[in-house]
Amino acid sequence: MKAFFAICTLGLTLGSALLYWSLPGKQTEVPVIWWITQDDHYKQEIVTVFREWLRDQGLPDVDLRIDNTNQDATKKLVQGVSGVGADLMDLYGFQIDLFPATGMMLDVTEEARQLGFSPEHTYPALRDEIVQNGRQYSFPRNTGSALFWVNRGTFRRLGVPFPPYRWSTDEFEELGKKFVAAANPPGTRQRAYFVNGVSRDVMRRGLGLSTFNETGTFCTLGDERNVAVLARVRKWVVEDRLMPTREEDAAMAADISGAGSMFSHFDSGRFGMIYTGHWAFIMIRPRGTFELAAAEGPQDGFPNTEMGGGAVGVYAGSKHREHAVRFLQYLGSEHFNRLIVRQADSLPPVPHYATTDEFLRPAGKENEWPVHQAFARATAETGITLSKSPFVLQSVVYRLEMEIYESMLAGRLTPAEAAALMADRINAEIQLTVRRDPALRALYEERLEVQRRIEEKRARGERVPEAWISEAFHRAYYRAQGWLEEEKP
Amino acid sequence: MSNRRSDLRRTLTGLGFLLPNILGFLAFTLVPLAMSFFIAFTDWDILRHNIFREEPLRFVGFENFTWLFTHPEFWHYLGNTFFLMLGLPFAIAGSLGAALLLTRVSRRPAALRGAMVLATLVLIGSLWVLRAGGMAEAGVWFVFGLLGATMLVGGVLTGGTIYRTLFYLPHFTAGVATFVLWKKLYNPQTGPINFALAPVLDAVAAVVQAMPRVFSVGVPLLSGVLAVLLATWQARRLRRHWDDAAAGPGAVGLGAALLVLPAGFLLHWLGLRGWLATLAAAVLAAGFTLATVRRPRPWGPVCARDAGVSAEIALGLGLVPLLLVLAAAVAHGAGLPAAVADGIEPPNWLGDYAWAKPAIMLMALWAAIGSNNMILYLAGLSNIPPELYEAADMDGASPMQRFWHITWPQLAPVTFFIFVMGVIHGLQGGFEMARIMTLGGPAGSTTTLSYFIYIEGFETGRLGYASAAAWVLFALVFVLSLLNFRFGNRNAND
Numbered sequence: 001m002k003a004f005f006a007i008c009t010l011g012l013t014l015g016s017a018l019l020y021w022s023l024p025g026k027q028t029e030v031p032v033i034w035w036i037t038q039d040d041h042y043k044q045e046i047v048t049v050f051r052e053w054l055r056d057q058g059l060p061d062v063d064l065r066i067d068n069t070n071q072d073a074t075k076k077l078v079q080g081v082s083g084v085g086a087d088l089m090d091l092y093g094f095q096i097d098l099f100p101a102t103g104m105m106l107d108v109t110e111e112a113r114q115l116g117f118s119p120e121h122t123y124p125a126l127r128d129e130i131v132q133n134g135r136q137y138s139f140p141r142n143t144g145s146a147l148f149w150v151n152r153g154t155f156r157r158l159g160v161p162f163p164p165y166r167w168s169t170d171e172f173e174e175l176g177k178k179f180v181a182a183a184n185p186p187g188t189r190q191r192a193y194f195v196n197g198v199s200r201d202v203m204r205r206g207l208g209l210s211t212f213n214e215t216g217t218f219c220t221l222g223d224e225r226n227v228a229v230l231a232r233v234r235k236w237v238v239e240d241r242l243m244p245t246r247e248e249d250a251a252m253a254a255d256i257s258g259a260g261s262m263f264s265h266f267d268s269g270r271f272g273m274i275y276t277g278h279w280a281f282i283m284i285r286p287r288g289t290f291e292l293a294a295a296e297g298p299q300d301g302f303p304n305t306e307m308g309g310g311a312v313g314v315y316a317g318s319k320h321r322e323h324a325v326r327f328l329q330y331l332g333s334e335h336f337n338r339l340i341v342r343q344a345d346s347l348p349p350v351p352h353y354a355t356t357d358e359f360l361r362p363a364g365k366e367n368e369w370p371v372h373q374a375f376a377r378a379t380a381e382t383g384i385t386l387s388k389s390p391f392v393l394q395s396v397v398y399r400l401e402m403e404i405y406e407s408m409l410a411g412r413l414t415p416a417e418a419a420a421l422m423a424d425r426i427n428a429e430i431q432l433t434v435r436r437d438p439a440l441r442a443l444y445e446e447r448l449e450v451q452r453r454i455e456e457k458r459a460r461g462e463r464v465p466e467a468w469i470s471e472a473f474h475r476a477y478y479r480a481q482g483w484l485e486e487e488k489p
Numbered sequence: 490m491s492n493r494r495s496d497l498r499r500t501l502t503g504l505g506f507l508l509p510n511i512l513g514f515l516a517f518t519l520v521p522l523a524m525s526f527f528i529a530f531t532d533w534d535i536l537r538h539n540i541f542r543e544e545p546l547r548f549v550g551f552e553n554f555t556w557l558f559t560h561p562e563f564w565h566y567l568g569n570t571f572f573l574m575l576g577l578p579f580a581i582a583g584s585l586g587a588a589l590l591l592t593r594v595s596r597r598p599a600a601l602r603g604a605m606v607l608a609t610l611v612l613i614g615s616l617w618v619l620r621a622g623g624m625a626e627a628g629v630w631f632v633f634g635l636l637g638a639t640m641l642v643g644g645v646l647t648g649g650t651i652y653r654t655l656f657y658l659p660h661f662t663a664g665v666a667t668f669v670l671w672k673k674l675y676n677p678q679t680g681p682i683n684f685a686l687a688p689v690l691d692a693v694a695a696v697v698q699a700m701p702r703v704f705s706v707g708v709p710l711l712s713g714v715l716a717v718l719l720a721t722w723q724a725r726r727l728r729r730h731w732d733d734a735a736a737g738p739g740a741v742g743l744g745a746a747l748l749v750l751p752a753g754f755l756l757h758w759l760g761l762r763g764w765l766a767t768l769a770a771a772v773l774a775a776g777f778t779l780a781t782v783r784r785p786r787p788w789g790p791v792c793a794r795d796a797g798v799s800a801e802i803a804l805g806l807g808l809v810p811l812l813l814v815l816a817a818a819v820a821h822g823a824g825l826p827a828a829v830a831d832g833i834e835p836p837n838w839l840g841d842y843a844w845a846k847p848a849i850m851l852m853a854l855w856a857a858i859g860s861n862n863m864i865l866y867l868a869g870l871s872n873i874p875p876e877l878y879e880a881a882d883m884d885g886a887s888p889m890q891r892f893w894h895i896t897w898p899q900l901a902p903v904t905f906f907i908f909v910m911g912v913i914h915g916l917q918g919g920f921e922m923a924r925i926m927t928l929g930g931p932a933g934s935t936t937t938l939s940y941f942i943y944i945e946g947f948e949t950g951r952l953g954y955a956s957a958a959a960w961v962l963f964a965l966v967f968v969l970s971l972l973n974f975r976f977g978n979r980n981a982n983d
Contacts, residue, residue, distance in 0.1 A: 073948070077535065077950070081535050081539035082539075102950075189834070245840050395949065396949055399948075406842070410843075410932050432556070436534070436549075
C-alpha cells in the first residue's frame with residue numbers, strides 16, 4: 001500500500017512537471033500573450049493580421065493566443081483581482097467601468113499618447129467609455145450605435161409599409177400593430193413579432209431624461225417621463241404584443257447568455273426587425289442575401305442612439321505589458337481598421353475608415369449599403385454612450401431596472417410605482433457606496449456641490465460649463481439645446 | 490520501547506496517508522469557512538480590496554446583516570427559495586412511488602407482463618388515433634410514443650433493470666444539459682409541452698364554451714362540496730387522533746391552522762378584506778382547537794404535547810395546496826366560461842411570473858423522482874422483513890393497509906433522512922437552474938438565495954455582504970435541521 005501511495009505521488013509529481021513544461025510559453029522563444037475573446041475565424045484573422053502588422057512595423061514577434069474559455073464577466077473579474085488575469089481582455093458594457101475601478105486594468109494613457117491610440121483617434125462619444133477619471137484604460141475594438149435592422153423582404157411579403165429611418169413612438173406603434181396583424185392570421189397563436197425589443201433608454205433620452213442627473217449623484221428614473229415610457233413599453237409588450245418579453249425571447253434560445261435566436265427569427269420572418277449593432281453582419285451574411293435597411297429606435301423629441309460596443313484593455317498584472325500594449329496600438333492602425341471594414345464586425349474604431357467607400361458601399365453587397373450608411377450616420381451624429389454614475393455599478397443598475405420593469409410587465413407594479421421604485425432602489429445603492437467608500441464620498445460631496453450650481457444656473461436660464469457635466473447624455477442634450485458653455489480649444 | 494517506536498511509526502504513516510485530505514480540507518473548506526465568517530463583518534468589496542487596490546478592510550459590525558434584512562430583495566429571494574421547496578413532499582412521494590413500482594416489477598414480472606404488453610398496444614393505438622385525427626402533425630407524439638413503448642416493452646423483456654436505469658438517468662445526466670433540454674421543452678411556441686397541451690386546452694375551452702352553465706355553477710359547487718368534505722375529514726381526523734392519544738395539543742392546533750390559509754383566501758376572494766378574512770378563519774381554527782383539547786379522552790390515555798406534529802406537517806403540505814385550488818375554484822369558477830371565451834393559451838412556462846416557479850418545480854420533481862432518493866427507498870424496501878407482509882396477508886390486509894401499516898412506518902428512517910437532506914439542498918439550491926434557464930427572472934421570480942449570494946459576491950463584488958447572506962443561509966439550514974430533528978425523527982427512531 002505504501003509503495004502504491006509512493007508511486008501515485010511520484011506519478012502526480014511527474015505529470016505536473018510535464019504539464020508545466022508543455023505550457024505554450026515553455027514551447028517557444030516568442031513571448032506568448034493571451035487575449036480573452038471569442039474564438040472564431042474573425043478573431044483568428046485579427047491575430048494573423050496583428051503578427052503581419054508587427055512584422056511591417058519592425059517590432060518583435062509575439063505569439064498572441066485566444067482564450068475563449070474565460071469570457072464570462074465574473075470569471076474575468078475574479079481571475080483579474082486574484083492576479084491571474086489574461087494579458088488582454090475584451091471589455092463590454094459595464095466591464096469597461098468596473099474593471100478599471102478595481103485597479104486590474106493597466107493605465108495606458110502615456111503609451112496611448114506616444115503610440116497613437118489616444119481618445120482623439122476614435123469617436124468623441126467613446127471618450128467616456130475608455131477614459132475614467134482622466135486616465136485611459138482601453139481602446140475600442142468594435143463599436144457603433146445600435147439600430148433596428150429591417151428585413152424588408154418580410155415587410156414586402158406581408159404588404160406592410162417599410163419603417164422610416166426616424167420615427168415617433170406613435171408611428172412605431174401604428175406600424176407595429178399592422179405588422180403583427182398581418183404576420184399572425186386571425187384565430188392562430190402569435191408566432192411573429194414586430195421587433196425583438198426596444199431600448200427604454202433611447203425613449204427616455206428622446207424625452208430629455210437620463211438614468212442619472214448631470215453629475216451622476218442621483219437616479220432620475222422616478223420622473224414622470226419614465227412613467228410615460230414604461231407605460232408605453234408595457235402596452236407594446238402586454239397588450240399589442242409587438243415584441244416578446246425578455247424571457248420569451250430567451251426561451252427560444254438554447255443559451256440564455258448568447259445572442260439568442262434573433263438571427264434565425266429575423267431570417268424566417270418571425271421578427272420583422274431586430275435591435276442590435278453593426279456587428280450583426282457577421283451573423284447575417286452567412287444566412288444569405290437579404291433586402292436590408294436600418295431604423296432608429298422610436299423616440300419623441302431628442303434624436304439619439306445607444307452607442308457602445310467592445311474595447312480591449314491590458315491586464316495590470318500582465319508579464320508582457322509592452323507586447324500587450326502593442327495590440328492596442330494595432331487597433332488604431334490601418335491594418336486593423338481595414339480588416340474590420342472587410343469583416344463588417346462593427347464599425348472600425350477610427351472614424352475615418354467608416355467614411356470610405358470600402359465601408360459604405362462594399363462591392364458586390366449592394367443590399368447592405370443602406371445599413372452601412374445608416375450605422376455610420378447614427379454613430380457619428382446621434383450616438384451617446386451608456387448613462388452611468390461612478391457611485392453605482394452599471395451591472396447593479398441594469399439588474400434592478402430590469403427586475404422592476406419585469407415586475408411591471410407581470411402586473412405587480414403600475415408604471416408609476418415601477419418608476420418610483422427604480423429610483424429608490426438605485427439611489428439606495430448610491431448611498432451605500434458613498435457611505436462605504438471614503439474616496440467616492442469625497443467625490444460625491446464635490447459633485448453634489450457642482451449639481452447645486454448647475455441647477456442654479458439652469459434656473460436662471462444661464463449656460464452651464466461643459467466640464468461640470470459628467471454624464472454623457474446630459475452633455476449631448478445640453479449641447480443640442482444650446483445650454484452648454486463649450487470649452488474653448 | 491520497540492512497541493512504542495512501532496506505534497509512533499504507524500501513527501506517522503497513518504497521518505501521512507491522511508495528510509493530503511487534511512490539507513485539502515483545511516485549505517479549501519475550513520479556512521475559507523472561517524474567512525467568510527470574518528468577511529461577513531467587514532466591508533470587503535472586490536473593487537477596493539484586491540491585489541491592485543489594497544485599501545484597509547473596515548470592520549462594519551452587523552451592518553451587512555442589517556442591510557440584508559432591510560433589503561426587500563432578500564425577502565423576495567428567501568420567499569422564492571421556500572416556495573421552490575414546496576415541491577419537496579411531491580419529490581419524496583415521487584421517489585417512493587418509483588421505488589415501489591420498481592420493486593413490484595422485479596418481484597412480480599410475470600403478473601405485469603400482460604399489462605405491459607396491453608399498455609404498449611393501447612399507447613401506440615392512441616397515438617395512431619391522435620395522428621389520424623390531425624392533432625399531431627409534427628410527430629412529437631411519435632417521439633413520446635416511442636419512448637413510452639420502449640420503456641414498457643423493455644420492462645417486459647428485462648424485468649426491472651431497464652426501469653431502474655431509465656428512472657436513474659436524470660441523475661447521471663449533467664445538470665446543464667438537462668436544464669437546456671427543459672428550456673427547449675418549455676419553449677412557449679415551439680416546445681413539445683405546449684405543442685401537446687395546445688389541442689387539449691382548445692378542446693377544454695370548446696367544452697366549457699359549449700356548456701357554460703355546467704362550469705359556471707357546477708365547478709364552484711362541486712369544489713365547494715369537496716372542500717367542505719376535506720375540511721370535515723380533517724376535523725374528524727383530528728378529533729379521532731386526539732381521542733386515541735395519537736395527537737397532542739400541538740398537532741391539533743397545527744392541523745386546525747392548516748385550514749386557516751385556504752379559508753382566509755376563500756373569504757378574501759369572495760370580497761372580505763384579507764386580514765379580516767384571515768382573522769375570522771384563525772378564530773374559527775382556534776375555537777375548534779380549544780374545543781378539541783378540552784374534550785376528555787374516552788380512556789384517559791396521555792401523550793406528549795407535540796405528538797403527531799410531524800404527521801400534520803406532512804399532511805399539510807398536500808392538503809393545503811389542494812384546498813387552495815378548491816377555494817380558488819369556488820371563488821373564481823363562475824367566471825370560467827368568460828375567461829376561456831377566447832380559448833386557453835398554453836402557459837408561457839419560463840417567461841410568465843406566475844408560471845416560472847412552478848415550471849422549475851416540475852423540472853426538479855422530474856429530476857428528484859429518479860435521484861438518489863429512489864435508490865435509498867429501494868434499499869429501504871429491500872430491508873423490510875418479508876414476514877411482516879406474510880403476517881399481513883394472513884390477516885387479510887388490503888394492499889393499501891399493507892402500505893400504511895408496514896411499508897410506510899418501516900421506511901420512516903429513510904424518509905426522515907431524505908426530508909432533512911431535501912430541506913438542506915432545497916435551501917442551498919436553485920443556482921444552476923437560475924443561471925442557465927432564467928437568469929433569475931422574470932422579475933426575480935426564480936432568483937434563490939444561493940443565486941443572490943453569487944450575484945452579490947461575484948457580479949457586484951460585495952464579498953462582505955455576500956458572506957453575510959451566506960451565513961444567514963447557514964443559520965436557516967441549521968435551524969430548520971434542528972426543527973426537523975426535534976419534531977421529525979420520532980417515527981424514525983421508533
